Amino acid sequence: xxxxxxxxxxxxxxxxxxxxxxxxxxxxxxxxxxxxxxxxxxxxxxxxxxxxxxxxxxxxxxxxxxxxxxxxxxxxxxxxxxxxxxxxxxxxxxxxxxxxxxxxxxxxxxxxxxxxxxxxxxxxxxxxxxxxxxxxxxxxxxxxxxxxxxx
Numbered sequence: 001x002x003x004x005x006x007x008x009x010x011x012x013x014x015x016x017x018x019x020x021x022x023x024x025x026x027x028x029x030x031x032x033x034x035x036x037x038x039x040x041x042x043x044x045x046x047x048x049x050x051x052x053x054x055x056x057x058x059x060x061x062x063x064x065x066x067x068x069x070x071x072x073x074x075x076x077x078x079x080x081x082x083x084x085x086x087x088x089x090x091x092x093x094x095x096x097x098x099x100x101x102x103x104x105x106x107x108x109x110x111x112x113x114x115x116x117x118x119x120x121x122x123x124x125x126x127x128x129x130x131x132x133x134x135x136x137x138x139x140x141x142x143x144x145x146x147x148x149x150x151x
Contacts, residue, residue: 009117019110037089040082040085044081044085048079
């Protein structure tokens with residue numbers, strides 16, 4: 001009985017395993033994208049910082065109006081790019097959280113199915129042990145009866 005239940009569950013477990021693997025893969029992709037977005041943000045911050053240091057050095061030597069306007073325009077564009085990248089990082093972090101939640105659900109479902117199969121196997125072992133014990137008891141009783149009936 002339990003073996004047939006286990007066999008019927010095998011395709012379900014296979015599907016759950018495949019879904020869990022896909023969810024884990026998607027989680028990995030999302031984490032990679034989030035890490036890449038954070039790296040780009042760090043690069044932008046570093047580049048902006050270096051550009052500002054250049055202002056300090058160049059500004060000490062004196063700058064023209066055109067250079068100053070270009071510097072301010074570029075710095076404003078950098079700040080916009082940094083803010084956009086921060087939003088991208090936030091979006092990717094949310095994506096990672098969603099992917100992690102989905103993976104956890106898939107993993108828990110898979111583990112629940114595995115536990116159910118383990119329970120069915122345990123039930124089958126208990127039933128087989130009882131049958132074996134019953135058979136041994138019967139054989140033992142027959143042996144005892146045959147020794148008692150023998151003169």
